[in-house]
Amino acid sequence: MTDVSVNGTVRPPKLATRPGPVSLAKKPPAAGAETLAPVVPLHPDAPAAAPAAVGPRRARRVLKAGRALRKAVTSERARTAGRLAVRHSLYVAGGARVVARRAWSARTAARYERMTAAAEAAGLHELAKEWEERGRAWRAARHQRRMDLLTAPQKIARSAVAGAATGAGVLLALGAALAWSTGEWSDLLTPTIGLIEAIRWTAMVIGVVWGPATTAAPWLAVAGLWAVGRHAQTAPTWAMPAAQRAAGDDAGAPITPSIVVTALRDLGIATLRTAIKRMGDNGAQMLSPIVIAGCGVEVDVTLPSGVSTDEVQKRRKKLAENLSRHEHEVFITIPPAARTVRLWIADSGALDEPIGPSPLVTDPDTGADYKTGRAPWGQDLRGDAAAISLFQRHFLITGLSNQGKTASLRAVALWLALDPSVEFRIADLKGVGDWGMFDGLATVLIEGPTDEHVIEATEMVEGLVAEMERRLLAPRGSTFPPLVGIVDEAQVAFMCPAVGKDKRPYGGTKATSRYFNAVRKIHNQGRAVSVTLWQGTQDPTNDNLPKLVREGAHIRASLVLGTESQARMALGDKAVDGGAAPHLLRQGLDKGTVVVAGDGIKVPAGQSSITVRTHYVDDAAANEIAERAKALRTEVTTRTSTAGTAPENDPLEDIAGVLGDSPRLRTQEVLQRLAERDSRYREWTFSELSAVLDAAGAPTYKSDGRVVVSRDRVRTALENRRDNASDNDSE
Numbered sequence: 066m067t068d069v070s071v072n073g074t075v076r077p078p079k080l081a082t083r084p085g086p087v088s089l090a091k092k093p094p095a096a097g098a099e100t101l102a103p104v105v106p107l108h109p110d111a112p113a114a115a116p117a118a119v120g121p122r123r124a125r126r127v128l129k130a131g132r133a134l135r136k137a138v139t140s141e142r143a144r145t146a147g148r149l150a151v152r153h154s155l156y157v158a159g160g161a162r163v164v165a166r167r168a169w170s171a172r173t174a175a176r177y178e179r180m181t182a183a184a185e186a187a188g189l190h191e192l193a194k195e196w197e198e199r200g201r202a203w204r205a206a207r208h209q210r211r212m213d214l215l216t217a218p219q220k221i222a223r224s225a226v227a228g229a230a231t232g233a234g235v236l237l238a239l240g241a242a243l244a245w246s247t248g249e250w251s252d253l254l255t256p257t258i259g260l261i262e263a264i265r266w267t268a269m270v271i272g273v274v275w276g277p278a279t280t281a282a283p284w285l286a287v288a289g290l291w292a293v294g295r296h297a298q299t300a301p302t303w304a305m306p307a308a309q310r311a312a313g314d315d316a317g318a319p320i321t322p323s324i325v326v327t328a329l330r331d332l333g334i335a336t337l338r339t340a341i342k343r344m345g346d347n348g349a350q351m352l353s354p355i356v357i358a359g360c361g362v363e364v365d366v367t368l369p370s371g372v373s374t375d376e377v378q379k380r381r382k383k384l385a386e387n388l389s390r391h392e393h394e395v396f397i398t399i400p401p402a403a404r405t406v407r408l409w410i411a412d413s414g415a416l417d418e419p420i421g422p423s424p425l426v427t428d429p430d431t432g433a434d435y436k437t438g439r440a441p442w443g444q445d446l447r448g449d450a451a452a453i454s455l456f457q458r459h460f461l462i463t464g465l466s467n468q469g470k471t472a473s474l475r476a477v478a479l480w481l482a483l484d485p486s487v488e489f490r491i492a493d494l495k496g497v498g499d500w501g502m503f504d505g506l507a508t509v510l511i512e513g514p515t516d517e518h519v520i521e522a523t524e525m526v527e528g529l530v531a532e533m534e535r536r537l538l539a540p541r542g543s544t545f546p547p548l549v550g551i552v553d554e555a556q557v558a559f560m561c562p563a564v565g566k567d568k569r570p571y572g573g574t575k576a577t578s579r580y581f582n583a584v585r586k587i588h589n590q591g592r593a594v595s596v597t598l599w600q601g602t603q604d605p606t607n608d609n610l611p612k613l614v615r616e617g618a619h620i621r622a623s624l625v626l627g628t629e630s631q632a633r634m635a636l637g638d639k640a641v642d643g644g645a646a647p648h649l650l651r652q653g654l655d656k657g658t659v660v661v662a663g664d665g666i667k668v669p670a671g672q673s674s675i676t677v678r679t680h681y682v683d684d685a686a687a688n689e690i691a692e693r694a695k696a697l698r699t700e701v702t703t704r705t706s707t708a709g710t711a712p713e714n715d716p717l718e719d720i721a722g723v724l725g726d727s728p729r730l731r732t733q734e735v736l737q738r739l740a741e742r743d744s745r746y747r748e749w750t751f752s753e754l755s756a757v758l759d760a761a762g763a764p765t766y767k768s769d770g771r772v773v774v775s776r777d778r779v780r781t782a783l784e785n786r787r788d789n790a791s792d793n794d795s796e
């Protein structure tokens with residue numbers, strides 16, 4: 066016996082096997098069976114093979130047909146046809162639904178109930194009452210109409226009799242007039258016969274048209290429903306033609322009220338979803354007009370009662386995705402109106418476009434005025450120029466490394482450098498030359514990351530404190546040129562472990578920490594005498610940016626940060642609660658984008674922060690601007706170390722200063738006050754003090770058993786010294 070394989074080959078007869086117990090389990094083929102039974106080609110005349118081949122052939126045909134069917138069903142053409150059929154069927158079904166809903170709405174008080182519920186959901190109780198009242202009036206009118214229907218048959222019968230009598234009368238009167246004019250009595254009935262004839266013709270026409278009309282009517286009705294459904298777009302997106310589907314999926318689809326409402330509805334806030342569903346206008350009442358704002362649009366959303374602004378703010382990512390945007394393309398802020406969130410939605414991809422060069426670069430005539438001017442810093446999200454006033458303001462900018470902190474701080478400093486009255490003292494604790502163009506512009510430029518550089522930076526800031534105190538002691542009405550201290554990478558100073566000879570640490574945040582204390586003093590009192598401090602710092606923590614220091618800054622700006630808690634440190638709780646979110650900027654992609662809180666920059670009414678995309682001023686442009694600034698000033702010799710930056714001290718003047726109005730003070734107290742006034746007196750003892758006083762002719766003396774310094778003696782010594790000096794000058 067031969068065996069036919071599925072691929073049309075014949076196997077030689079199998080060896081007879083002994084009958085044994087039948088197993089239902091499929092036997093595995095014997096190892097090497099295929100090779101033991103060589104396959105020979107099927108001969109066309111082999112009749113015995115035919116019946117055995119029928120089963121497998123049919124199976125092949127079924128398999129083939131199945132494959133062909135699957136291919137046909139899944140082919141693009143078939144899918145398009147399927148979509149077409151589904152789409153148009155759903156237009157008809159949807160149209161029927163819309164018409165039914167309209168009919169239901171027109172015949173019942175559903176519309177009034179819906180509007181009342183919507184007004185209630187939105188917390189508009191006056192409006193809710195108004196709709197309730199209208200609903201009541203509508204029901205009363207409907208009741209009246211129904212009552213009228215009860216008496217309608219009598220009225221109709223009466224009207225029919227009256228109408229028929231009047232009609233007959235009119236026809237007879239017309240006939241009489243006709244008969245009188247023609248002189249033929251038979252014309253009396255002519256109008257009546259004419260009317261009867263007209264009715265007969267009408268009936269005949271209706272009889273002819275009725276058949277086709279009744280045949281066409283259902284189709285016309287379906288066409289009408291289809292048109293209504295199509296207009297209302299009742300088919301789902303997947304059933305739309307490819308072009309429309311693509312537009313639906315398009316991340317850059319324009320923002321319309323319905324997209325915003327749908328995005329809000331699908332946020333996952335049950336109360337909001339229910340309220341929107343109950344709103345008669347599908348939620349449109351929640352939205353202000355959508356206005357174009359820079360490279361995006363802005364819309365205010367008044368939330369229904371029971372939904373807090375906070376809940377929406379927390380779902381920024383979901384909202385953005387519902388709007389077919391990335392998270393960073395949607396900004397949610399809280400305007401002053403109650404229960405309202407302001408959404409700014411970028412045009413898709415627009416935030417990845419550069420904003421163009423700074424006016425400082427493009428306009429060589431740009432000038433600066435410390436008091437009245439504003440540095441052109443960048444653009445806000447609405448596309449308006451964002452400018453910042455630095456007048457008597459301490460400045461703090463934070464951000465992760467390599468996100469544009471130095472560049473954005475430097476851009477502001479370069480603008481201010483164009484005002485020749487401003488003195489800069491700069492410490493760059495990274496020291497790779499980012500501030501190199503200020504050589505010849507700043508009076509101090511310390512560059513480097515070591516403890517020695519921190520010590521110098523600390524002394525530079527203490528020098529600012531000394532100058533501030535000098536200005537504070539100056540007679541009232543004195544004016545001072547602006548003095549701006551800049552410490553870039555200030556976290557290096559706070560983290561510095563170096564300790565001075567007097568055992569006081571340079572870094573840290575202890576009461577004895579020198580950098581920390583100097584910064585605090587400037588923050589507390591520098592503004593009034595135009596001594597301000599700008600600091601740039603990475604990755605804020607409580608250790609590298611203490612609370613007192615961050616809260617002492619008038620302008621607080623932040624580039625991208627890692628966490629919300631860092632954002633709170635950088636900008637303060639109020640700003641973050643109001644929507645400031647530097648932690649949601651994209652590291653690496655949003656370089657140069659800063660969120661700014663505090664004063665000095667115009668923040669939209671009710672908002673607590675503003676997001677600014679700063680112009681990037683690269684090194685070459687920065688050098689060029691610095692050259693322009695140098696050309697405006699008299700030559701400055703920049704010290705690269707603080708040695709000698711503190712003004713020469715005058716011990717006798719300082720002793721007079723600490724005595725103040727006291728007629729005498731114990732030497733111990735004088736020494737203490739001197740040490741507080743200037744760190745150079747910290748190592749003074751009684752012998753240094755009495756040596757200075759003896760030399761000046763104002764020696765100490767004993768009063769009530771204690772050694773004291775006399776105010777009058779010191780003042781007399783100072784006067785004598787001045788007199789001697791003027792005598793020497795005149796000689």
Ligand SMILES: Nc1ncnc2c1ncn2[C@@H]1O[C@H](COP(=O)(O)OP(=O)(O)OP(=O)(O)O)[C@@H](O)[C@H]1O
Pocket residue numbers: 464465466467468469470471472473495603656657658678679680681682
């Ligand atoms: N406004 C901006 N727009 C676009 N890119 C910018 C902008 N500012 C800076 N960059 C880019 O970011 C890079 C890093 O800038 P910068 O040195 O100012 O960062 P940084 O935050 O100070 O870094 P670090 O803290 O590590 O010193 C620049 O070389 C530049 O390519």
